[in-house]
Amino acid sequence: AKWVRAGHVRTDTHWMYAPVVENGLGPAAALWAVRSGAGADVPSLLAAVGMDEAELLTGDSSETVESTVGSAVGSAVGSAVAEVSARLDGLGRSSGDARLAGVLAALLHRGRRSRLAARLAVPLGMPLARRVADLVGLHSGLHRAFPDEERLGGLIRMADAADLGVLHAVAGAVLAGRTGTEAAEAREQVEWSALNADDAGLLGPAPLEPLRVGLRDEFAALDALDGLDALDSLDGLDGLDADVADRCWAEVRKYCARGRIVSVEEALAVSRRWRSGAFPRLKSGAFPRLIHLVGPSGSGKSAFAAGLRGVDASVSLDDLRQARGSRADQRANAEVLRQGLDRLDTALARGGTVVWDATSLSRQQRSLVHAVARRHDALLTHAVVLVREEELARRNTVRPHPVPPGVLAAQLRRFDPPYPGQAHRTWYVGAGGTVDDVAGVLESTLDGEEA
Structure with missing residues (x-):
């Protein structure tokens, strides 16, 4: 065959007589199978996202679980995955990332949201990873009673953070096989919420998109x-x-x-x-803008802030502690926070762009900063930095000002990242220090979807 490249053929056996070798599948094949509408294989999905069955119960692969308990949880998770697949198919989400997000959220619904977002960013990419994590964080809220007079507004706000059709599918699916009064009441709440969302036209994909x-x-x-x-x-x-x-x-x-x-x-x-x-x-463009950094120690908040252009002022709680003698001194945290909030108030009053550089791990901590921003009608941007826990621990050993390992572990347990809608807009910063996803913007998002 004249068209065969030199050295390309390395055997004298005709291809018709060669043994048939089945094409091998890569580790991400299970993810693409779910996207295409195929059934979900739990072990393959876990392998595809770099997790094991122990994490279905504990959320931490370092912990051990009793085999009987682990088996029961594995069975319940399998039921939830099968149930959410059926519900998503019934909603018309029979393929694509929406289906994969729902299946993974049902699979990992016992996990810690902050940990999931960072871990899933590697195999899935930030946009899909944070959507799965937000489904995990929000689904249990649909199990609880909510005042009917406030329900529609709550659903519209929730639509900022999640696909409500997928969210209700996950909330219902994780109750599969559960018995008792509590489970029955939770099912009733999910069904009532879904009925209200459907009546308002909110169960379809991106209801606010038009x-x-x-x-x-x-x-x-x-x-x-x-x-x-x-x-x-x-x-x-x-x-x-x-x-x-x-x-x-x-x-x-x-x-x-x-x-x-x-x-x-x-x-x-x-x-x-x-x-x-x-x-x-x-x-005139002189209105104040606040970029509020969020993330554990060592996640790269300060490095990200240093790369921002057009920043007029920065308030760093670590710098304020250093000015008092030591960055590691936590004894005067209340006074340092008051001083930081005073500086923030002054900076926003002058206008321009201001950065708040602190861990801001919880909603309560962030609310103090938000109150100052509201007083000045500032445009509030959350810059949420999501890095795997293993990488945070590694960075902590080599950074100039490490925190004690116990302090970092406590931060990770408390870390509750903000949801979309809790600021005017949100930037999601990955381990590389770049904005890998956005929410709440008028233009299209980084991954090609609309905000």
Whole structure:
């Protein structure tokens, strides 16, 4: 055969007589099988995401579980995976990342959300990893009673963080095989919530997407007609333009959850105050912006902040401790925090972009910073840094100012990353120090999906 490259054929056996060798499957094959609509094989899925069966119960591969308990949990997880697959198929999520996210969330629903997000980022990529982790974190909330008069607003806010169809499927599936009054009441709550979400048109994929796209297109049309300074171009927003657009979109979502917006026209009217002379500082680009870093010690928060452009001020609690004599001195934490919040208040009053550099592990810790941001009408961006625990432990041994291993372990146990919607927008920073996913932005997200 003249077309065969030199050295390409290394045998004199004709291909028709050669033994048939089945194509080998890579470790990610189980993930693609679920995406394609095939049945989920639990051991293969666990191997694909680098976990083992012990983690289904403990959330930590270093812990041992009794074989009988582990077997029972494995059986329950298998039932949950089969049930969520059937529910997703019934919802029309029979393929794609939405199906994979739901199946993995049911599989890993006993895991710790912060740990899952960081671990899954390697095999899945940040966008899908954080969506799976958010499903794990949110699903149990649907098992509890919620005031009916507040339910619709709560569901709309929840739609900021998760696909509600997939979330309800996971919440119902993890109850499969469970008996007793508590499980029965939880099923009733999930079914009632799903009925309300369906009536409101929220069970479909991205229910707020038409509103977002419509608002973006209206902004582009207004820009073309009126030459708005605040939104020069919606085709690749950056800098001030993106800040103003994202602030408008955040305010629209807030009013939507309050039941005051149902159309693009109403959204445009609500956003007017943020892009008109009603707030001259906003139009001029002088409104304050706060980038709120979130993550355990050694995750790379300070390094990420150092790479940001256009930062006018930075408030670091570690630097304040160092000024008092030692970065490791935790005895005056309350005083250091008060000093930091005072500096933040002063910096935001001057305008520009301010960075808050602290671990901010819990919602309560973050709420103190949020209160200062609200006083100044600042655009709030969460920069959530997600790094595997093993990598954090390694970094801690080589960083100039390590924390005691026990302190790091305690931080990891307390770490409760913010959900989308708890700030105007969210950046998800991976182990490489880059923004690997975003939420709450008017333009499309980094992975090609819409925010």
